Amino acid sequence: MTAPTEEISEGIVALLPRLRRFARSLSRNQHDADDLVQLAIERALRNHEQFRGGASLSGWLFTIIKNAWLDQLRARTRHREVALPEDSGEHPAVSPVDTDTELWSVSEAMDKLPEEQRLAIALVLVEGLSYKEASAVLEIPMGTLTSRLARGRATLAAALGEPA
């Protein structure tokens, strides 16, 4: 293992709690989230030369997770169109680690959002990125990020029963 990859590896290990949280906010259970993180880590290490020293490692990894997640969604959609009209059971309704009802209800509400709104919510509300950082991760203009965030947030507020 070369020195730069080792540095990235240790950086990834240090970021694991946040990567898992970001992935969890996109997935319906922690098991799927961890699979997503694993996939993203493997991609990151394979393409480590794409990481520019000095850039934000977390931002780079969030982008990779985002892309891996979108790939998975598309693959699943294609898969279902061909063979599985109903839910394939890939997302067990109750995962053993998700016994937390608050996490579960927020996660359920997130799950109903269009994917681009969910990504905006996940990066800004869950990960605490600034609008500028989030738009860089999602590779979209800030105005687009803001409007996705506002729409997703309104839907979430209604679903979670925040006082209007």
Next chain:
Amino acid sequence: MTYDDETLMAYADGELDEAQRAAISAAVEKDPALARRVERHRATRARVAGAFARVLEQPLPGKLITAARGADAGPAQRRAEVLQFPSRTSAPPARRWGVREWGAMAASVVLGVLVASQWLAPAEPFLSPRNGALVASGGLATALETQLASTQSDTDAVQIGVSFRSRSGEYCRSFALREAGAAGLACRTGDEWRISVTAAAADVSGGMRQASAAAPAVLREIEARIAGEPLDAATEKDALAGGWK
């Protein structure tokens, strides 16, 4: 002056420049309806952030640490694969063992006995001799490497006790093995967890935590090695994230 939802949201998120922020702050003070709209944005943010925040407290799956360190992880990788955190049931917030509770181990059988005991059963030994020293292997190595005392469950096969930095700078962690009814102290030397002391534990299944007898062997070893205070939940987590280096 009316404000659109995106502007109020940006205000709630602290994204506006100073001039805009001041203008809205003034408007919010005079207009309860506006204040409620801002509050709604804040409440949604707090709720969503709060719900996912607890993911940070969960133990890290060994497979992710392994993946991050790439294929060169070797034995550490194989060990980590043994661990299956995602299949764990709820994780009650385990109390950390204080030095005193570790002291509860009715001590005294040291190293020699263990080498001959079930710890070295061929399936997945917890201890292996290496270069004249005894090092953690199998599930014990995995637990020492990846398990946090702050999040472990009472039912975990290996219970991590206190973690600390020793006077010679390496990390040490005390542990108890439920099945073997044994306890000990391991210190990270290079890539290995070297066992510095072991002792028989009278009762690892729970009574041990209530017991109050002093535990000579492990306790003495901790006291001899510890530099400063034991790690707390946060520093323990950082040490784990840093690979115990």
